[in-house]
Amino acid sequence: MNNFEYLRAESLGQAAAAAADPATKIIAGGTNLLDLMKYNVERPSRVVDITRLPLKDIAETEAGGLRIGALVPNSDLAYDERIKARYPLLSSAILAGASPQLRNSASTGGNLLQRTRCYYFYDTATPCNKREPGTGCPAVHGQNRIHAILGTSQHCIATHPSDMCVALAALAATVHVTGPNGSRDIAFGDFHRLPGDAPEIDTTLRPGEIVTAVELPPEGFAANHTYLKLRDRLSYAFALVSVAAALRQEGGRVVEARLALGGVAHKPWRDEAAEAMLAGKPASPESFAAAADHLLRDAKGHEHNAFKIELARRAIVRALGQAAAGTPQSQTDKRIR
Amino acid sequence: MPTDPDGPPRSAGKLALTITINGEVRHLSVAPTTVLLDLLREHLGLTGTKKGCDHGQCGACTVLIDGRRVNSCLVLAVMKDGAEVTTIEGLATNGRLHPMQQAFVEHDAFQCGYCTPGQICSAVGLLGEGRARTPDEIRELMSGNICRCGAYVNIVAAIEQVMGAEDSRSAAA
Numbered sequence: 001m002n003n004f005e006y007l008r009a010e011s012l013g014q015a016a017a018a019a020a021d022p023a024t025k026i027i028a029g030g031t032n033l034l035d036l037m038k039y040n041v042e043r044p045s046r047v048v049d050i051t052r053l054p055l056k057d058i059a060e061t062e063a064g065g066l067r068i069g070a071l072v073p074n075s076d077l078a079y080d081e082r083i084k085a086r087y088p089l090l091s092s093a094i095l096a097g098a099s100p101q102l103r104n105s106a107s108t109g110g111n112l113l114q115r116t117r118c119y120y121f122y123d124t125a126t127p128c129n130k131r132e133p134g135t136g137c138p139a140v141h142g143q144n145r146i147h148a149i150l151g152t153s154q155h156c157i158a159t160h161p162s163d164m165c166v167a168l169a170a171l172a173a174t175v176h177v178t179g180p181n182g183s184r185d186i187a188f189g190d191f192h193r194l195p196g197d198a199p200e201i202d203t204t205l206r207p208g209e210i211v212t213a214v215e216l217p218p219e220g221f222a223a224n225h226t227y228l229k230l231r232d233r234l235s236y237a238f239a240l241v242s243v244a245a246a247l248r249q250e251g252g253r254v255v256e257a258r259l260a261l262g263g264v265a266h267k268p269w270r271d272e273a274a275e276a277m278l279a280g281k282p283a284s285p286e287s288f289a290a291a292a293d294h295l296l297r298d299a300k301g302h303e304h305n306a307f308k309i310e311l312a313r314r315a316i317v318r319a320l321g322q323a324a325a326g327t328p329q330s331q332t333d334k335r336i337r
Numbered sequence: 338m339p340t341d342p343d344g345p346p347r348s349a350g351k352l353a354l355t356i357t358i359n360g361e362v363r364h365l366s367v368a369p370t371t372v373l374l375d376l377l378r379e380h381l382g383l384t385g386t387k388k389g390c391d392h393g394q395c396g397a398c399t400v401l402i403d404g405r406r407v408n409s410c411l412v413l414a415v416m417k418d419g420a421e422v423t424t425i426e427g428l429a430t431n432g433r434l435h436p437m438q439q440a441f442v443e444h445d446a447f448q449c450g451y452c453t454p455g456q457i458c459s460a461v462g463l464l465g466e467g468r469a470r471t472p473d474e475i476r477e478l479m480s481g482n483i484c485r486c487g488a489y490v491n492i493v494a495a496i497e498q499v500m501g502a503e504d505s506r507s508a509a510a
């Protein structure tokens with residue numbers, strides 16, 4: 001780890017002003033930043049500790065949703081009674097990720113801003129456009145089993161590793177941010193970006209902007225939802241493919257569907273066209289398969305990850321079936337039914 | 338102005354840190370880069386807490402901070418000013434093993450023992466959380482602690498025993 005100056009932020013304004021310097025990094029739980037600093041992937045000259053800022057509440061909104069402070073730990077969020085009752089999809093997705101210890105440290109804001117687990121990004125002995133822009137992407141022709149099948153570019157095929165964010169995408173959350181030039185709201189779908197020709201940029205946050213909260217709209221799809229995560233071991237492993245599915249149904253027909261995937265793209269992959277295809281259709285394997293095919297219409301495999309396309313197709317159909325039946329995937333009993 | 342990350346730190350080296358470790362208040366001065374795990378092991382000689390992976394992937398470094406289990410390898414010490422840390426060395430009271438330590442001994446819940454301090458601290462954290470009831474739930478909520486020797490069956494048995502004892506005590510109360 002390189003040397004750095006430590007600053008304990010006393011106010012949001014102070015933190016945002018400090019964070020505008022590109023050599024400065026915000027730290028919250030530290031579970032991703034310190035990991036990367038120990039590998040010299042991140043080498044900030046100053047680290048700003050925001051953990052004393054008052055961003056730790058989960059509060060009701062006037063619209064009837066919930067506003068989650070950026071410093072709410074992942075575990076507190078997952079086990080919050082209001083979240084469990086009204087947004088069980090979010091609770092489930094969080095509990096599918098990391099470990100109890102990590103979830104105790106990890107914050108809501110940090111989870112959004114966590115970086116890819118691409119092996120080359122982590123290995124400073126190799127080139128990587130995300131770590132060192134312009135050096136190339138060895139994953140395209142290298143070890144790419146865990147990499148993306150949707151929305152890739154020739155410059156980067158990395159995935160966003162979060163589970164929580166897949167649920168937040170499906171739930172159409174809003175991210176509240178504050179920066180040196182004031183506050184603004186970002187729709188969840190616009191928060192993370194695709195790699196294009198600038199894979200070093202993960203999100204649409206501007207310099208100095210800090211996530212202050214994530215807001216959930218009133219509709220939580222509590223009756224019909226699931227988070228189905230497929231991975232190399234049953235716990236404490238990142239997703240190869242994950243699916244957040246949520247439905248509103250009437251008389252065996254889908255009224256509204258939400259569908260987002262993890263482990264397949266540079267951002268949580270929500271497809272509103274595939275969702276729209278389900279509206280008005282019977283909640284049947286046939287409609288689910290058609291939506292899956294549509295979502296994966298542009299999927300492109302690389303040497304080691306082409307299996308993800310069929311895996312995703314089947315996971316979508318299974319997840320929509322679980323959601324429709326009101327039998328969400330258990331994150332304890334890992335059998336997939 | 339950004340400085341060269343390899344250059345000297347801009348703040349005058351060490352920072353004051355007041356932290357309670359196993360009930361004892363410590364006034365320390367630490368470099369910003371000092372990680373809690375290294376503070377415990379290298380600076381304070383509390384080598385019970387183990388370094389396995391140093392990257393959050395194994396759980397060997399698990400300690401309790403303000404009663405919550407965390408991976409001490411991914412914590413900057415200076416951020417925990419004012420906190421209370423409990424390590425494996427702090428679990429026994431008046432020379433008597435903590436019930437979880439005792440249960441690990443009784444169930445032979447280790448072989449090499451390297452993961453054990455982390456397993457026990459994690460299990461104590463699990464108990465405090467009160468969210469595990471069934472063996473399946475214990476397994477899932479202990480999945481942040483890897484045991485290379487594969488002592489998992491006996492670890493779950495040890496935890497079940499302590500939970501059972503707690504349940505019958507609260508039922509009697």
Ligand SMILES: Cc1cc2nc3c(=O)[nH]c(=O)nc-3n(C[C@H](O)[C@H](O)[C@H](O)COP(=O)(O)OP(=O)(O)OC[C@H]3O[C@@H](n4cnc5c(N)ncnc54)[C@H](O)[C@@H]3O)c2cc1C
Nearest residue numbers: 028029030031032033097098107109110111113163211393
């Ligand atoms: C072994 C291991 C396994 C894991 N498995 C999973 C998994 O299966 N699923 C999963 O989803 N996650 C997993 N994680 C990742 C974990 O969820 C993240 O590390 C965690 O959510 C990051 O939160 P943090 O508060 O610790 O972030 P930090 O490490 O403090 O920060 C991460 C980044 O976010 C920035 N940041 C933090 N807060 C803010 C803010 N409020 N505004 C702006 N920027 C901010 C920081 O500058 C930094 O760049 C795993 C991690 C480890 C180490």
Ligand code: SF4
Nearest residue numbers: 118120128137156157
């Ligand atoms: S996939 Fe992205 S993160 Fe991985 S090596 Fe290529 S550019 Fe780097």
Ligand code: FES
Nearest residue numbers: 389390391396410
């Ligand atoms: S040493 Fe901390 S998790 Fe492995």
Ligand code: FES
Nearest residue numbers: 448450484485486
């Ligand atoms: S007892 Fe050897 S690693 Fe667990």
